[in-house]
Every structure is written in C-alpha cells, then in structure tokens.
Amino acid sequence: MYRHIVNPQSTKGHINPEIQGHFSEHLGRCIYEGIFVGENSDIPNVNGMRTDVVEALKEMKIPVLRWPGGCFADEYHWMDGIGKKENRKKMINTNWGGVVEDNSFGTHEFMELCRQLGCKTYVNGNVGSGTVKEMSEWVEYMTFEGVSPMADLRKANGHEEAWNLDYFAVGNETWGCGGNMSPEYYSDLYRHYQTFVKNYNPDKKIKRLAVGPSDKDYAWTETLLKKCFDRSGSWNNAHGFMDGLTLHYYTLPYDWAKKGAATGFNEKEWYMTLRKTLFMEDYITGHSAIMDRYDPEKQIGLMVDEWGTWYDVEEGTNPGFLYQQNTIRDALVAGINLNIFNKHCDRVKMANIAQLVNVLQAVILTEGEKMIKTPTYYVFKMYSAHQDNELLESSIDTKKIGLEDEYMVPNLTESASIDKDGKIHLTITNLSLDEAADVESTLLGKSIKSVKGTIVTGKMDAHNTFDNPDAVKEEAFDKVSFENDTLKYSVPTCSVLHLEVTV
Numbered sequence: 001m002y003r004h005i006v007n008p009q010s011t012k013g014h015i016n017p018e019i020q021g022h023f024s025e026h027l028g029r030c031i032y033e034g035i036f037v038g039e040n041s042d043i044p045n046v047n048g049m050r051t052d053v054v055e056a057l058k059e060m061k062i063p064v065l066r067w068p069g070g071c072f073a074d075e076y077h078w079m080d081g082i083g084k085k086e087n088r089k090k091m092i093n094t095n096w097g098g099v100v101e102d103n104s105f106g107t108h109e110f111m112e113l114c115r116q117l118g119c120k121t122y123v124n125g126n127v128g129s130g131t132v133k134e135m136s137e138w139v140e141y142m143t144f145e146g147v148s149p150m151a152d153l154r155k156a157n158g159h160e161e162a163w164n165l166d167y168f169a170v171g172n173e174t175w176g177c178g179g180n181m182s183p184e185y186y187s188d189l190y191r192h193y194q195t196f197v198k199n200y201n202p203d204k205k206i207k208r209l210a211v212g213p214s215d216k217d218y219a220w221t222e223t224l225l226k227k228c229f230d231r232s233g234s235w236n237n238a239h240g241f242m243d244g245l246t247l248h249y250y251t252l253p254y255d256w257a258k259k260g261a262a263t264g265f266n267e268k269e270w271y272m273t274l275r276k277t278l279f280m281e282d283y284i285t286g287h288s289a290i291m292d293r294y295d296p297e298k299q300i301g302l303m304v305d306e307w308g309t310w311y312d313v314e315e316g317t318n319p320g321f322l323y324q325q326n327t328i329r330d331a332l333v334a335g336i337n338l339n340i341f342n343k344h345c346d347r348v349k350m351a352n353i354a355q356l357v358n359v360l361q362a363v364i365l366t367e368g369e370k371m372i373k374t375p376t377y378y379v380f381k382m383y384s385a386h387q388d389n390e391l392l393e394s395s396i397d398t399k400k401i402g403l404e405d406e407y408m409v410p411n412l413t414e415s416a417s418i419d420k421d422g423k424i425h426l427t428i429t430n431l432s433l434d435e436a437a438d439v440e441s442t443l444l445g446k447s448i449k450s451v452k453g454t455i456v457t458g459k460m461d462a463h464n465t466f467d468n469p470d471a472v473k474e475e476a477f478d479k480v481s482f483e484n485d486t487l488k489y490s491v492p493t494c495s496v497l498h499l500e501v502t503v
C-alpha cells in the first residue's frame with residue numbers, strides 16, 4: 001500500500017493554465033494539413049482552420065499557442081506572410097525538409113486560429129536573421145490601436161482592431177539554430193531587441209521572453225540573468241528587461257544519432273524513456289535555483305516552451321517532418337511532466353509541448369480528412385482540471401522500479417490541486433509495466449463526500465490509428481472507495497489517473 005498525503009490547508013502556488021500550453025511551427029504537416037487547409041478545402045473548415053482539429057483542441061482547453069517556430073522563427077520574415085495570398089513571397093524552409101513555404105498562413109491566420117480556439121497568443125520573434133526594425137514593426141502591426149504606418153497596414157489588410165499579444169519571445173535557441181551565439185553576445189542582443197518590443201497598451205502588457213538554456217546548460221542561465229535581469233530596466237517594464245526565460249528539454253530514449261522508435265519498443269526502452277523524462281525535475285530545480293538568486297520574489301517565469309518525446313520518424317515519412325506515433329508511453333511522459341510543472345508552479349509559468357499536430361509528441365494526428373486524438377491528448381484533457389487551481393502540498397510513497405540501475409524510476413508520481421469550488425484534483429501516474437499500485441490518499445482534515453475519476457491506460461505501446469482511432473482514450477474510473485478523509489484505490493500498470501474529490 002502506498003500512502004499519499006494531501007494537505008488541503010497548505011497551498012503552494014497558482015497553477016497558470018499556460019503550464020499546459022502548446023507549440024505550432026511551420027514544420028512538416030503541423031500548420032499546413034494539420035491545422036490550416038484553406039477556405040476552399042473539402043475538409044470542413046472555418047476561415048481555413050480545420051473544424052475537427054479546432055473543436056478537439058477547444059474540448060482539451062488549450063490555454064496558449066506558440067508560433068511560428070522553433071528554428072523556423074529565426075528565418076521567418078513576417079511581412080512575407082501578410083496581404084493578398086497570391087502576392088505573398090515563397091521561401092525555402094531550410095530547417096525542415098527544404099520544402100517551399102508559401103506563407104499562406106501568416107499573422108492574420110495565426111490570430112484567427114487563436115480566436116477560434118479562445119486561447120492566449122505567443123509569437124516568437126526573429127533575432128537570428130531579422131532586424132530590430134522588423135521585430136519592432138511586427139509588434140506595432142499586431143498591437144497598436146492608433147494611427148501609425150504598421151497599424152494602418154494592418155487595417156488595410158482587413159483587421160481594424162489590434163490583437164492581444166500575450167507573450168513575445170526575442171529569438172529561439174540562439175545558442176543553436178537561432179544564431180549559434182554565446183550567452184554574452186545574445187544577452188546584449190536581448191537587451192537591445194526587447195527595448196523595441198513596445199507595450200502600446202498599458203492594460204494588455206506583452207510578456208517578453210528571453211531565450212533560455214537547453215537541458216542542463218546552467219552557465220547560459222547564469223549569464224542571461226546576470227546581464228538581463230535588471231530591475232532598474234526600462235521605464236515601462238515592471239520586471240526590468242524580461243518577464244520570463246525559456247527552457248527546452250526533449251525526451252529521447254537514446255540520443256540524437258539514434259533516438260529510438262515510437263512504437264514496437266521493448267521494456268528497457270520504456271524505462272529509459274521515463275527515466276529521461278524525469279530529468280525535467282532536475283533541470284527545473286537547477287535553473288530555478290539560479291533564478292531564485294536574481295529574482296527571489298519570483299517575478300519572472302521559467303517557460304518550458306519546448307518539451308516532449310522525440311523519436312525516429314515513422315518509416316516512409318519525410319525525415320525533415322518529424323512525424324511520429326504516440327503511445328501509452330507518451331501518455332506517461334505527458335502525465336509525469338505535467339505533474340512536475342504543477343509542483344514547480346511557483347516558477348514555471350508556461351510550458352509548451354512540441355508540437356500541436358503531426359509533429360513530435362502531438363496531441364492530434366491527421367491523414368487527409370481523418371483525425372485522431374493521441375493518448376497524450378487525453379492526458380492533457382484530463383489535467384485541464386488543474387488549470388487555474390491552487391497547488392496543494394502533497395507527497396506519495398514510492399518504490400524504485402526498472403530493469404537496470406541506470407534506468408530505475410519511482411513507480412508513482414503525483415500532484416494535487418484545489419479548484420475555485422473547493423473540489424480537490426489528484427493526478428497520479430503508475431510507471432510500472434507489471435505491478436498495479438494500491439494507494440490510500442488522505443486529504444488531511446477533510447470529510448470526503450464523493451469522488452469521480454477518469455483514466456488513460458493500456459499496454460505499453462497501445463496507440464490509436466486511423467483504422468482504430470479509439471484503442472486508447474480517457475475512460476471512467478470508479479473503483480474508488482472512501483471513508484472520512486481517505487480514498488482507497490488501485491492504480492493499474494501503465495496508467496495516468498485523475499480523481500476529482502468533493503469534500
């Protein structure tokens with residue numbers, strides 16, 4: 001029996017809905033085909049956006065969407081993606097398969113997509129091959145209400161009102177595809193560029209994000225903060241020069257040369273993948289410790305704006321398109337990471353899984369007019385119950401499981417929160433391939449009135465296909481008994497569980 005203690009009297013921070021955010025890049029079939037099919041498509045759409053995909057994402061409660069990249073962002077010139085479609089410039093997508101990008105999905109289309117989804121907007125600016133003028137004018141185009149060259153251009157292109165721009169990143173992976181810069185050089189550029197990301201509307205301030213580290217590059221974080229976390233900063237910025245620092249960390253079962261297969265993997269690869277996922281905890285803790293020294297009041301966020309599994313591409317698909325299947329193993333990766341983000345909600349203010357549709361750990365896969373929801377989709381839907389809640393102090397007994405010393409993992413992870421109506425939400429993952437876990441959850445000082453649950457579970461590489469789209473889905477879980485302040489239940493192998501408790 002595993003003891004799970006939840007203290008509803010002890011709240012640990014607010015769970016920003018953006019912790020469950022998403023990322024969509026001009027990469028493979030993410031934007032084109034996956035989301036945007038154009039107004040003349042036979043696939044049902046509203047203003048070019050696939051209705052099936054938009055409806056599914058709304059149901060999952062997508063809170064924020066990042067666009068246009070990724071590596072693509074640093075070769076994207078936004079002016080090529082506005083105005084009449086037939087006049088838009090075509091370009092080569094050098095990072096992702098060398099295909100022709102026709103710019104038919106641009107700023108207006110992204111903002112329209114976010115309007116349909118009802119989510120916040122996160123635009124990634126171009127530092128690698130773009131100018132300060134270009135970045136500054138993009139912000140003016142999107143957000144300035146009054147009379148100005150860029151606001152007038154937006155109006156001439158058919159959009160009278162300014163849009164809400166919630167987050168804006170000054171570059172992407174500037175230590176790599178975004179310019180191969182040193183942290184010192186990028187810090188100077190960041191200070192320079194962000195100066196011209198103007199807040200035209202004081203009531204709707206744009207949160208400016210600096211490119212942070214990859215994995216455990218603590219030296220990058222240290223330099224960035226030393227040079228850019230300047231509270232005396234510019235006159236219109238509450239937190240000096242930045243509102244957040246990004247972190248990228250992908251789960252690869254092996255390494256960049258041989259990543260590992262998305263399906264048909266063995267038990268060792270199951271545990272390797274979950275072990276590597278758990279490194280997220282170490283990286284967030286490490287970078288947060290540095291941030292705490294500069295920003296003890298936790299005014300800026302750590303934004304994990306790229307995370308998820310990265311496997312070898314599916315056989316027969318373009319290697320530059322990063323298309324991969326998604327199994328129960330991915331559901332566990334999602335559940336483990338989302339529990340980690342909850343636990344660090346005092347510092348992690350946004351996280352964006354890569355990527356939304358048809359790329360890497362996608363929540364949705366499409367094939368022509370067909371669409372399937374992946375196991376990861378159902379975990380996001382389940383965890384949406386935590387959005388906007390207060391994190392509760394909680395802990396669970398665990399034991400080490402796995403096949404080899406190097407790949408040992410705890411059998412369980414968890415997080416708990418309380419919503420505005422006083423309901424308590426528990427999410428628990430069982431990482432074991434062969435042992436269910438009998439759990440007793442005690443909600444200290446509470447008398448339990450009722451409980452309802454849902455679960456995503458299956459064999460380790462169970463997944464949905466276009467022929468069998470419902471092999472894995474969120475199912476009701478009612479095998480829970482309770483007395484006074486304690487719930488008793490058994491968490492099946494390979495599963496992610498959500499319990500909603502009325503007290």
Ligand code: AHR
Pocket residue numbers: 025069070071072172173306354355360
């Ligand atoms: O998500 C795919 C790529 O991974 C992104 O374009 C880049 O930022 C990262 O290296």
